[in-house]
Amino acid sequence: MWLKNFLRRVRGLWRSETIHQEITDELQFHIDMRVEENIRRGMSLDEARWDAERSFGNLTRIKEGGYDVRGGRWLETVWQDLCYGARVLVKNPFFTLVAVLTLALAIGANTAVFTIVNAVLFRTPPIPGIDRIGFVASIDKSHGNDEPLQAFSYPDYRDLKERLNSFEDLAAYQYRPVDLSDDGNFPERYFVVRMTANTLSVLGRKPLLGRDLEPGDTEPGASPVALLTHRVWESRYNKNESVIGKTVHIDETPATIIGVTPPDARLYNDIALWLPLITPPSPSPRERRDLLVFGRLANGISIGQASAEATAVVRQLEVEYPATNKNIGAEVQDANEFHIRAQIRHVGQALLGGVTIVLLIACANVANLLLGRAMIRSREMAIRAAMGAERLRVIRQLLTESVLLSIMAGVLGAFLAYWGVKAFDAALAGIGFVKSDYVVFSVDRKVLMHLAAISIGTGIVFGLAPALRMSRIDLSSALKEGGQGAGVGVRRRLLTNILVGAEVALSVVLLMGAGLMTRSMVYAGNMKLGVNTENVLTVRFDLPPSKYQGPQQQVSFFQELTARIGAQPGVEAAAIMSELPGNGPLRGMTTPFQIEGSPISDMRDRPRTAVLTIGPGYFHCMQARLALGREFTELDGTPGHEAAIINQSFADRHWPRENALGKRIRVDGRGTEAWATIVGVAGDIVQNRYSEGLPRVYLPYRQNPGRYLVVAARTRVAPASLAPAFRQSVKDLDSNLPVFDVRSLAEHVSSANYDMRLFSAMFTILAIIALALASMGLYAVISQSVNQRTREMAIRAAMGASGFRLWRLMFFQGMWRFAIGLVIGLALSFAVGGALSSILVGVSPSDPVTYLLVVSVLTIVAALACGLPARRAARSDPAALLRFE
Amino acid sequence: MTNKQKADLLQGTLDLLILRALSLGPMHGYGVGQRIMQMAEEMLKIEEGSLYPALYRLEEKEWIKSEWGISENNRRARFYKLTPAGRKQLNIEKENWQRFAFAISKVLGAA
Numbered sequence: 001m002w003l004k005n006f007l008r009r010v011r012g013l014w015r016s017e018t019i020h021q022e023i024t025d026e027l028q029f030h031i032d033m034r035v036e037e038n039i040r041r042g043m044s045l046d047e048a049r050w051d052a053e054r055s056f057g058n059l060t061r062i063k064e065g066g067y068d069v070r071g072g073r074w075l076e077t078v079w080q081d082l083c084y085g086a087r088v089l090v091k092n093p094f095f096t097l098v099a100v101l102t103l104a105l106a107i108g109a110n111t112a113v114f115t116i117v118n119a120v121l122f123r124t125p126p127i128p129g130i131d132r133i134g135f136v137a138s139i140d141k142s143h144g145n146d147e148p149l150q151a152f153s154y155p156d157y158r159d160l161k162e163r164l165n166s167f168e169d170l171a172a173y174q175y176r177p178v179d180l181s182d183d184g185n186f187p188e189r190y191f192v193v194r195m196t197a198n199t200l201s202v203l204g205r206k207p208l209l210g211r212d213l214e215p216g217d218t219e220p221g222a223s224p225v226a227l228l229t230h231r232v233w234e235s236r237y238n239k240n241e242s243v244i245g246k247t248v249h250i251d252e253t254p255a256t257i258i259g260v261t262p263p264d265a266r267l268y269n270d271i272a273l274w275l276p277l278i279t280p281p282s283p284s285p286r287e288r289r290d291l292l293v294f295g296r297l298a299n300g301i302s303i304g305q306a307s308a309e310a311t312a313v314v315r316q317l318e319v320e321y322p323a324t325n326k327n328i329g330a331e332v333q334d335a336n337e338f339h340i341r342a343q344i345r346h347v348g349q350a351l352l353g354g355v356t357i358v359l360l361i362a363c364a365n366v367a368n369l370l371l372g373r374a375m376i377r378s379r380e381m382a383i384r385a386a387m388g389a390e391r392l393r394v395i396r397q398l399l400t401e402s403v404l405l406s407i408m409a410g411v412l413g414a415f416l417a418y419w420g421v422k423a424f425d426a427a428l429a430g431i432g433f434v435k436s437d438y439v440v441f442s443v444d445r446k447v448l449m450h451l452a453a454i455s456i457g458t459g460i461v462f463g464l465a466p467a468l469r470m471s472r473i474d475l476s477s478a479l480k481e482g483g484q485g486a487g488v489g490v491r492r493r494l495l496t497n498i499l500v501g502a503e504v505a506l507s508v509v510l511l512m513g514a515g516l517m518t519r520s521m522v523y524a525g526n527m528k529l530g531v532n533t534e535n536v537l538t539v540r541f542d543l544p545p546s547k548y549q550g551p552q553q554q555v556s557f558f559q560e561l562t563a564r565i566g567a568q569p570g571v572e573a574a575a576i577m578s579e580l581p582g583n584g585p586l587r588g589m590t591t592p593f594q595i596e597g598s599p600i601s602d603m604r605d606r607p608r609t610a611v612l613t614i615g616p617g618y619f620h621c622m623q624a625r626l627a628l629g630r631e632f633t634e635l636d637g638t639p640g641h642e643a644a645i646i647n648q649s650f651a652d653r654h655w656p657r658e659n660a661l662g663k664r665i666r667v668d669g670r671g672t673e674a675w676a677t678i679v680g681v682a683g684d685i686v687q688n689r690y691s692e693g694l695p696r697v698y699l700p701y702r703q704n705p706g707r708y709l710v711v712a713a714r715t716r717v718a719p720a721s722l723a724p725a726f727r728q729s730v731k732d733l734d735s736n737l738p739v740f741d742v743r744s745l746a747e748h749v750s751s752a753n754y755d756m757r758l759f760s761a762m763f764t765i766l767a768i769i770a771l772a773l774a775s776m777g778l779y780a781v782i783s784q785s786v787n788q789r790t791r792e793m794a795i796r797a798a799m800g801a802s803g804f805r806l807w808r809l810m811f812f813q814g815m816w817r818f819a820i821g822l823v824i825g826l827a828l829s830f831a832v833g834g835a836l837s838s839i840l841v842g843v844s845p846s847d848p849v850t851y852l853l854v855v856s857v858l859t860i861v862a863a864l865a866c867g868l869p870a871r872r873a874a875r876s877d878p879a880a881l882l883r884f885e
Numbered sequence: 886m887t888n889k890q891k892a893d894l895l896q897g898t899l900d901l902l903i904l905r906a907l908s909l910g911p912m913h914g915y916g917v918g919q920r921i922m923q924m925a926e927e928m929l930k931i932e933e934g935s936l937y938p939a940l941y942r943l944e945e946k947e948w949i950k951s952e953w954g955i956s957e958n959n960r961r962a963r964f965y966k967l968t969p970a971g972r973k974q975l976n977i978e979k980e981n982w983q984r985f986a987f988a989i990s991k992v993l994g995a996a
Contacts, residue, residue, distance in 0.1 A: 026914065026963040029956070030933065033915040057934035069941040 023066040027059065077393075078400070085401035095373065096405070099366045102776070103409030103462075105769055106362035107454055108416025110355040113762075114450050115421050115441055117348040122446065124335050125268055125438045129204050129296075134167065134306050135338035136160060136293040138314070139329040149328070150338070151289040154280050156317060156325070157196075160293060163313045166306035166332075167295035171199040173277065174290055175269060179544050179738060182248040189542075189738050190232070190272035192250075197276065200227075202296050203265060210244040210259030217258075217276040224255035227274040230263040250275065251544045268339045270438075286324035294338075307332040346838050347759050353832075354513060354766045357506045359454065361770050363462035364499040364506075365777045370402065370466035371496055372784045381470055394471040402463025403456055410455025417451075427758060465495060500781050501821040507767070507774040508825025508858060509832065514767035515850040516833070516840055517760035523842035524753045527692065530685040531581045532623035536712050536745035537719035538580060539726055541737070543707040551705040557733065558701065558709060559634075562615065564729045565713050570722055574713040576615030576701050581622065581685050582749035593697065595654060596664040596675055609650065610696045611667055612687070613704045619682060621714050627651075629661050629680030636679070637702030645680040650695035667697060676703070689753060689841045712745065719744040759839070771858070775865040782814040783869035793876035807867075807874035814866030822858060826851070899931070899939045901982055904967065904975040907949060913962040914940055940965060948974050 031052045038048030056062065089096040124130050138149045138156075152160065152172070161170040173195035180190050193199075197213040206212065207227060217225050226248065228237070237243045246257050250273070261274065277291075297306055307330075314330040384394055421441045548554050558576050566574035590608035616632045619625075627648060636643040644665055651660045664675035676699070686692050701709070715722055723742045730739050786793070793806055833845030843850065906912065906920040917940070918931045943949045948971030954964040967975070 022963070025961070027937065029913065029960060029962045030915045030937075032960075033956075034933075055933045057932070062934065062937045065938045066941045069945045 019067055020063070023063050026066075027056070027063065031056070077396075081397050081400035082404065084397065085404045088401060089404065092373075095369060099369055099405050100409045100412060102362050102365050102773060103406055103458060104412035104416060106355075106359045106773070107406075107410050107413030107451070107458065108420060109766060109769060110359050110454055111413055111417035111447065111451050112420035112424070113351050113355045115417060115443065115447050116424060117352055118444070118446055118450075119439050119441045121336065121340060121345060121348045123438070123444075125266065126264065127203065127266055127268075127335070128264055130335050132297050133203075133294055133335060134297050134303050134332040135335060136164075136170070136295070136310055137331050137333050137338055138289060139331055141327040141329045149289060150292060152291050152293050153286045153289050153324075154284050154291060155282075155286050156289070156314075157291050157293050159317060160310070160313060160330075163316070164295075164306070164309055166298055166301045166309045168298050169198055169202050170293055170295035171202040172196050172291040172293045173199055173267065174292065175271070177542065178251050178273070178275075180248060180250055180273065181252070181736075182246070188236075191269065192273040192275055193267060193271050194275045194277040200261065200265060200274070202294070203267075204296070205262060205265035207259035208262045209241060210257070212259060213274070213276050218279050220278055220281060222276070222278070224250070224253055225258045225276060226250060226255045227259040227261055228257060229261050229265070229272055229274065231270070232272045233260045252547055268335055286321055303332050303334055343838055346835065347755075350513065350836060350839070351759070351762060351766075353835075354510055354763060357510050358766055358770050358773070359458065361503045361506050361773045361777075363458050364503045365773050365780075366402075366405070367462040367466055368496055368499050368777055368780060370463065371469065371499075372780065374466060374470045377470065391471050395467045398467035398470060399460060399463050402467070403459030406457075406459030406462070407455050409458075410451060413455070414451060424762075465499075469495060496781055497817050500777055500817050501824065503774040503777045504818050504821025504858070504862070505825035505828060507770040508822060508854065509829045510763075510767045510770040511854045511858065512825075512829035512833065512850060513836060514760070514763040515854050516836055516843055516845060516847060517756070517763045519843045519847060519850055520839070520841045521753065521756040521760040524689040524756050527582075527686050527689060527842075529582045529749065530624055530683050531745075533582065533745045533749050535715045535717075535719055536622070537715055537722050537726065538710055538712045538741075538743060538745055538748065539730070539739060540710050540741040541708065541730075541739070543737070547734075547736075548707060551702075554705040554707060555702055558615065558705075558711070561711060561729065561733055564733065565711060565726065568713075568722065568725050568729065570715055570717045570725075572714040572716055573617055573621040574711060575618040575621035576613075577618060577710050577712065578613040578701075578706065578708070579687060580710055580712070580745060580748050581624075581687055582745070583688065583752040591668050593665055593667045596666070609667070610687075610691065610694055611704075612696060612698050613701050613706065613709070614645075614698050615701045618698075619680075621712060622685070623714070624685055625683035627681045627683055628659070629678070631680065632698075632700040634702075637700030637704070639674075642674045642676040642703060643679045643700055644676040645682055645698040646678055647682050647684050647696045647698075649684055649693050650697060651681045653695050665697065667699065689756070692842070719746075756841070771861060775861045778814055778818060778862055778865035779869055781817075782810060782866050783872075785813065786810055786869050786873045789873070790876070793873050797876040803874035803876075806876055807870045810870035810873040811863075811866050814870070815862065818858075818862040818866070822855065822862075826855070898982070899935060900943060901975070901978040902929070902931070903936075903939055903943060904948065904971055904978065907965055907967045908972065908975055911954070911964045911966040913954070913956060913964050915962075916956075917965065943971070946974075947971075 031049075034052035034055065035045075035048045038051055039045065043051065053059070127133070136152070138152050140149045151174075154172070157170070157172045164170060173193045176192055176194055178190055178192050180188055195213070197215045197218050200206065200212050208230065210227070213225070213227070216222055228243065233239060233243065243257055244259065247254050248257060249255070255275075297303070310330040310332050314325070314328060317325045318328065381394060384397075385391075425441050543554060543557065548557060562574045562576055565571060591611050592608050593611075614632065616634055616636070619631050626645075629645070632643060632645065635641050644667070646660060646665075654660070655663065660678050660681055663678050665678065666673065666675050682698065684693065684696075687694075687696075713719075713722070713726075726742055727739050730737060789810075796806060796809075797803075829851075830846060837845050902921050903917055906917050906924065909920065912920060914937060918933065918936050921929060921931050940949070940951075944951055944965075947968060949965045950968055951963050951965050953961055956962040
């Protein structure tokens with residue numbers, strides 16, 4: 001019905017002549033009939049005609065009414081408005097250019113950021129039916145729920161599975177790296193999951209070939225099996241179906257391939273193999289939280305309902321197992337919420353907020369430009385009104401013009417956005433950032449809708465206020481020659497003032513954001529790590545557990561390797577460590593510990609500390625300061641020689657006025673239960689940007705060995721030149737061991753803060769755009785005001801006002817508006833600053849230096865924007881004005 | 886009662902009369918006016934000034950549709966025809982009107 005009408009009107013658009021003619025014909029027929037009738041009744045021809053036409057009244061109006069229905073009046077006026085709007089824009093090329101460029105910049109930035117944020121935050125991995133899958137996240141309530149723990153222990157998982165009714169079924173899995181080898185192919189390192197037998201059925205997938213896991217496969221002692229994902233089946237086995245039943249080696253343990261999954265069977269992260277999660281022997285410790293739990297929501301149950309039930313169930317567990325489950329809460333989240341770090345989300349939201357501000361500033365700017373033209377067009381508007389145009393019709397015409405502007409800007413902005421996203425992608429690739437496999441910065445329906453919405457929406461937003469203002473015309477005064485209706489002027493100026501104030505306020509907010517981010521970045525970049533990062537080559541290992549099962553094998557491997565690397569020409573010293581300074585995991589783990597002689601009242605509430613494992617010669621190799629005591633020796637960590645080194649922050653916190661050397665501590669779950677003697681106090685070393693000043697305990701690697709360790713060497717030559725020799729040393733020791741990540745420490749450290757650099761760069765770009773737009777706005781307003789008050793200025797000059805006085809008058813007129821905007825902006829930044837706090841390093845959201853800096857930059861820019869146009873007022877020449885009049 | 890409401894009431898009545906006239910068969914605008922006049926035994930006269938806007942309005946609502954045809958005196962004329970939707974509307978409006986007229990006569994009778 002609607003469509004039919006519309007189509008009829010579109011047709012009407014091209015047939016408007018015919019339609020007019022048809023209506024005329026129809027009415028003519030009527031008149032003729034009436035005339036005939038009248039003559040029959042005895043009227044003269046003239047009389048008959050006059051009577052026939054009189055009975056119609058306003059014939060034109062009837063015709064137009066018919067045309068409205070049959071033809072395309074509505075559409076035709078849109079078309080007329082568009083043509084007229086286009087003519088107006090073409091006739092004012094400078095205005096059009098400035099407005100379109102301003103908007104295009106803002107729409108482009110907005111679309112680019114939306115494209116990126118959309119890909120990262122809003123797009124879910126292609127898991128069929130993912131909207132019905134809920135992830136159960138555990139929460140450490142004692143640390144707030146901003147960064148949840150997420151994982152559950154196996155017994156907790158069993159309890160959740162049994163008690164939760166909101167889920168059809170619950171599955172559990174863990175991501176792990178493994179080395180896969182078989183005859184015929186090189187050994188390769190793959191990312192896999194170990195999962196409960198029901199995982200694929202919870203995902204709603206069945207193997208393409210072979211069989212699914214069965215409960216028997218997860219029993220302890222079951223013969224090891226594996227399923228291949230479609231990707232690996234294709235890339236490694238060329239889709240060979242005979243692969244089923246084949247035996248491969250996973251971390252050097254033989255396992256039988258029992259199936260291949262279809263391409264759309266996947267978890268959040270892309271993996272290569274599906275392996276059974278062997279049920280741990282009961283009772284299994286509840287504090288070992290290493291399983292991610294998810295399930296298919298029961299019919300009609302929402303995430304919120306499931307979450308409420310999960311909260312209740314874990315509360316029961318808290319009561320039943322207080323020793324391990326106290327303060328452990330739970331929440332059910334959707335896939336994105338569960339997997340995307342809160343910090344990334346905050347950055348994304350901050351960026352979206354930033355581009356929205358830029359867009360609003362651009363709107364305010366163009367609205368001001370339009371208002372400035374209101375004066376010029378007031379006569380046009382008055383003539384339209386005098387010709388009988390309704391106000392609504394005039395508003396529609398003006399809005400058509402502004403939407404035309406914003407759509408042009410949208411098209412240009414789309415190109416800018418495309419270019420911007422490409423640049424961002426290149427920047428990411430440049431710093432070696434690996435995105436999730438399904439994150440592609442592409443234009444999808446959401447991006448297109450967003451672009452369309454902001455392109456049309458901005459036109460209405462910036463066009464509406466000026467259109468309402470311009471269409472309210474006082475006919476008599478507007479039509480007078482040069483009439484500058486005083487009433488209209490005051491109102492218009494108020495609107496202009498509000499717009500300029502808002503622009504300034506919004507740019508303050510953005511500048512503050514950019515300033516804080518930049519300060520954080522500078523701070524993180526200049527952080528004194530406490531080590532010398534020059535000339536250090538590092539290599540990471542992950543020893544396969546089958547070959548390096550016990551601590552003994554691990555220790556001897558690393559001991560031997562350090563010796564060989566240390567003996568190479570060009571190497572000064574080599575050492576082992578569990579993580580590199582400056583590039584540690586951002587979310588560090590802490591471990592409970594105990595100090596000898598200080599009794600612990602509540603075992604559940606013990607103090608916690610960050611723990612690092614290092615080998616002998618670590619501080620020498622890193623050229624780090626040892627304030628007291630000595631390094632670890634090869635003897636430390638062997639039974640009877642338990643030792644520990646603490647950092648200065650640890651010493652300051654626990655022995656503020658004592659010598660810590662010789663005191664004894666015990667760190668939980670790290671090898672032996674024996675007391676470790678403190679043999680050294682080291683200067684603080686920054687492991688990552690959020691860990692400055694964190695108390696830390698170093699344990700000798702013999703006491704706390706592991707399969708994942710880093711070997712670093714202080715070199716006398718450029719570190720990169722020693723990489724081949726490094727690899728050779730490893731190969732000599734174990735030819736099957738994959739070596740990865742041979743990089744210099746300097747590279748590691750610089751890549752650690754890439755995200756800060758990227759985000760502060762993006763914020764700075766946005767802030768500069770905002771500042772430029774806002775100062776353009778101020779400039780335009782003052783400049784217009786000077787133009788409008790030419791006569792007044794000339795009179796003032798004639799009365800003896802000096803040029804400086806006139807300049808000052810105009811200058812402060814602008815600065816006054818700026819000051820109000822500034823104050824509002826500062827208050828706003830103060831209010832929203834807290835949102836940034838999780839991203840910032842080393843500065844508080846209310847950092848006085850940033851505030852001062854932003855205020856000075858803005859004041860200088862505003863002074864220029866007001867001062868320059870005000871100079872014209874100072875040059876007012878009464879004589880020139882007289883000549884002009 | 887504002888002017889607008891008064892106009893609506895009259896319009897509604899005119900629409901009903903036109904639909905009724907067309908329910909007897911397709912007819913051109915002039916004929917519709919004539920037909921109503923005859924049916925009302927010359928007691929009602931439809932002004933052309935309101936007849937055509939009413940026809941266009943009904944056409945927009947798709948209660949009637951129009952096409953060119955040949956008039957009784959062999960001239961090209963625009964003929965209007967009731968659509969099924971228009972026939973339904975006629976019944977509704979007829980009923981409404983009868984109820985209204987009945988109510989009015991009750992009131993007048995009671996006075």
